[in-house]
Amino acid sequence: MHTLYNRAxxxxxxxxxxxxxxxxxxxxxxxxxxxxRLNMMSKYLSYAFVAIGLVLCWGNGGILSLGxxxxxxxxxxxxxxxxxxxxxxxxxxxxxxxQIRALTTVGLPDFMxxxxxxxxxxxxxxxxxxxxxxxLVFVVPTLLAYIIGTAMxxxxxxxxxxxxxxxxxxxxxxISFVTRQGWTGGINGIxxxxxxxxxxxxxxxAQIILYFLTCGLLIGCILIGRFILSSKLxxxxxxxxxxxxRVRFSGYSVSKLKTFIFCVAAAMSALGGALxxxxxxxxxxxxxxxxxxxxxxxxxxxxxxxxxIGAVYGAILVSYGKTYFxxxxxxxxxxLMGGVFILVTRFFPDGLAGxxxxxxxxxxxxxxxxxxxxxxxxxxxxxxxxxxxxxxR
Amino acid sequence: xxxILATSFAELKDIFLMQGFAGFSLFAVFLLMALGxxxxxxxxxxxxxAHGEFLTVGAYVTVFLSHMVVNHAPKLLPYYFPAAIVCxxxxxxxxxxxxxxxxxxxxYNRPLDTLLATWGLSMILQQACRSxxxxxxxxxxxxxxxxxxxxxxxxxxxxxxxxxxLALAIVMVLLVYxxxxxxxxxxxxxxxxxxxxxxxxxxxxxxxxxRVTFALGCGLAGIAGAxxxxxxxxxxxxxxLYIVDTFxxxxxxxxxxxxxxVLSAFTIAQSQSILEFFLTGVLAKxxxxxxxxxxxxxxxxxxxxxxxxx
Numbered sequence: 001m002h003t004l005y006n007r008a009x010x011x012x013x014x015x016x017x018x019x020x021x022x023x024x025x026x027x028x029x030x031x032x033x034x035x036x037r038l039n040m041m042s043k044y045l046s047y048a049f050v051a052i053g054l055v056l057c058w059g060n061g062g063i064l065s066l067g068x069x070x071x072x073x074x075x076x077x078x079x080x081x082x083x084x085x086x087x088x089x090x091x092x093x094x095x096x097x098x099q100i101r102a103l104t105t106v107g108l109p110d111f112m113x114x115x116x117x118x119x120x121x122x123x124x125x126x127x128x129x130x131x132x133x134x135x136l137v138f139v140v141p142t143l144l145a146y147i148i149g150t151a152m153x154x155x156x157x158x159x160x161x162x163x164x165x166x167x168x169x170x171x172x173x174x175i176s177f178v179t180r181q182g183w184t185g186g187i188n189g190i191x192x193x194x195x196x197x198x199x200x201x202x203x204x205x206a207q208i209i210l211y212f213l214t215c216g217l218l219i220g221c222i223l224i225g226r227f228i229l230s231s232k233l234x235x236x237x238x239x240x241x242x243x244x245x246r247v248r249f250s251g252y253s254v255s256k257l258k259t260f261i262f263c264v265a266a267a268m269s270a271l272g273g274a275l276x277x278x279x280x281x282x283x284x285x286x287x288x289x290x291x292x293x294x295x296x297x298x299x300x301x302x303x304x305x306x307x308x309i310g311a312v313y314g315a316i317l318v319s320y321g322k323t324y325f326x327x328x329x330x331x332x333x334x335x336l337m338g339g340v341f342i343l344v345t346r347f348f349p350d351g352l353a354g355x356x357x358x359x360x361x362x363x364x365x366x367x368x369x370x371x372x373x374x375x376x377x378x379x380x381x382x383x384x385x386x387x388x389x390x391x392x393r
Numbered sequence: 394x395x396x397i398l399a400t401s402f403a404e405l406k407d408i409f410l411m412q413g414f415a416g417f418s419l420f421a422v423f424l425l426m427a428l429g430x431x432x433x434x435x436x437x438x439x440x441x442x443a444h445g446e447f448l449t450v451g452a453y454v455t456v457f458l459s460h461m462v463v464n465h466a467p468k469l470l471p472y473y474f475p476a477a478i479v480c481x482x483x484x485x486x487x488x489x490x491x492x493x494x495x496x497x498x499x500x501y502n503r504p505l506d507t508l509l510a511t512w513g514l515s516m517i518l519q520q521a522c523r524s525x526x527x528x529x530x531x532x533x534x535x536x537x538x539x540x541x542x543x544x545x546x547x548x549x550x551x552x553x554x555x556x557x558x559l560a561l562a563i564v565m566v567l568l569v570y571x572x573x574x575x576x577x578x579x580x581x582x583x584x585x586x587x588x589x590x591x592x593x594x595x596x597x598x599x600x601x602x603x604r605v606t607f608a609l610g611c612g613l614a615g616i617a618g619a620x621x622x623x624x625x626x627x628x629x630x631x632x633x634l635y636i637v638d639t640f641x642x643x644x645x646x647x648x649x650x651x652x653x654x655v656l657s658a659f660t661i662a663q664s665q666s667i668l669e670f671f672l673t674g675v676l677a678k679x680x681x682x683x684x685x686x687x688x689x690x691x692x693x694x695x696x697x698x699x700x701x702x703x
Contacts, residue, residue: 064505151690155690157689157693159505160438160440160505161689164640164641164644165644165686165689167637168685169686172679175679176679179675179676290637294512297509298509331523334519335516335520335521337516338520340513341512341514342510342513342517344509345507345510345513346496346499349506
């Protein structure tokens with residue numbers, strides 16, 4: 001019990017941080033935000049999964065991947081494919097009239113119809129089953145990450161080169177998804193998703209339930225991340241980040257370690273993508289290309305690349321800022337965002353989490369010295385306050 | 394029957410030649426873009442994601458100059474282009490100098506962070522271009538002699554602006570080669586990039602070398618921008634379309650090698666434009682990218698590796 005407390009929850013400070021996040025996610029947001037904003041929040045949180053994955057593989061493993069959108073996108077597309085097939089079946093069942101049946105191919109997604117595809121491509125067959133889809137959401141991106149990881153890390157392609165190659169992969173995915181219109185919905189992506197196993201995901205109650213599901217899974221991912229980082233494996237990861245050759249010379253297989261953490265990050269991203277498809281109801285190649293992938297890295301950098309909880313705050317803050325400023329000041333928005341990129345990397349390489357770690361104790365000291373001075377001026381109040389204050393600290 | 398075969402064969406040859414020449418134009422653009430990046434990324438290890446925006450800046454300088462010339466001194470139209478190239482270089486150079494002092498200087502020991510910071514910079518520069526020049530595409534008025542095409546035989550048309558581009562690229566490569574490998578200053582640059590502490594110890598002002606080298610790379614991107622106006626119209630996001638390609642060219646060539654950059658720009662541009670004839674443009678792009686990535690797995694150091702002990 002004690003080890004679980006120390007490892008998964010991260011001791012006292014970790015528990016406090018996690019508890020605060022839980023209060024924010026499970027109490028404050030549902031009470032304070034209206035339904036529309038809460039749905040937006042689930043959208044932001046589905047990006048937080050990627051940020052958590054990046055904390056593991058970039059912040060702690062030293063592998064910067066600019067292709068996380070790839071895995072996020074594959075997760076999202078798998079889920080969207082299932083939902084789309086269900087929507088297509090429902091439309092076929094509802095229509096009833098022979099006219100519509102004559103106009104469309106029954107049970108085929110609408111964009112396939114538009115592209116003169118008359119029978120379901122084989123790639124789509126697995127997405128008829130829900131359990132298989134859930135499996136594929138994790139398996140496809142993880143397998144892809146495994147292949148990329150093994151191929152790259154075995155040949156000791158790392159650092160900058162890895163980042164640029166993953167970026168190119170992301171681009172390849174975008175352009176191939178855009179061109180294979182009949183299979184993927186092209187530039188519009190897969191839209192108009194309605195129900196999941198007969199449960200209408202567009203209703204108010206469904207959106208609230210999905211929000212809580214997203215939050216729950218997010219906390220689960222944080223716990224898994226904590227567990228990995230506090231294990232021996234996590235220690236070796238950090239060692240590998242700081243001195244790869246030394247770890248290799250100590251007899252560890254660096255490429256396997258890197259591949260493992262890269263796969264974990266990919267699986268988490270994929271989960272986020274699948275939840276995005278459920279929460280938002282569409283998936284498009286514009287969401288998974290180079291630019292969003294860099295945003296995902298920025299979420300992580302703003303939150304603090306070493307802090308799992310910070311990554312969640314980073315994702316929420318940056319996405320919210322993006323929505324808010326692009327609505328309010330569409331011209332200023334790019335200047336602001338660019339400025340944030342520059343300021344964070346230049347002055348706060350550890351992001352918000354670093355700022356909290358740095359400012360927290362300092363503010364604490366200031367507060368206490370102020371209390372101390374107040375006591376000096378009013379000697380009557382000397383005794384009880386410092387004891388309480390010290391305990392509170 | 395043999396006659397038909399013969400004519401179609403001749404046509405095929407012309408198509409191949411023309412397609413090959415289209416590859417040369419692409420090669421020239423890649424090469425001009427990659428030259429600056431080969432210095433900034435290859436030598437200085439700064440991942441400058443804003444490199445494309447320096448191209449955009451150079452292109453806008455050229456467009457601006459051409460509008461000025463058309464409106465105020467139409468007689469100068471045939472001669473303004475060389476001046477535009479110089480202006481594009483100077484503006485991009487100064488901008489690069491400022492960026493180095495204000496931002497890149499602090500990030501030399503954190504290469505991955507330069508990527509994020511310069512991405513932010515590229516967003517700012519793009520939006521600045523959008524606010525200053527508008528989001529619409531703009532074109533430069535080209536001098537008369539640069540338009541049209543040259544046809545050495547019937548059925549074969551080689552555009553003059555493509556040849557101009559190629560000539561410019563070759564001249565720039567020779568200049569950069571002379572500067573980096575045959576001049577005192579290039580020696581200082583290479584010394585600083587190979588071993589900063591030792592270079593400082595023998596009396597090289599390494600910070601000054603950093604500033605000027607970075608600015609030079611940006612200036613080269615500005616020249617690429619000026620050249621870019623001869624084949625396409627300029628929009629605020631014109632440069633960012635080429636940034637991934639350019640990085641792939643530099644990485645594939647072997648980051649620190651000038652010859653490698655030339656070879657890889659040639660290979661990528663030619664294979665892309667020849668494949669484009671058989672497949673659609675997008676598929677050709679995918680094939681080339683996948684091919685390059687696979688080759689990079691087999692040979693991570695790139696086509697030509699520098700034999701420097703790190």
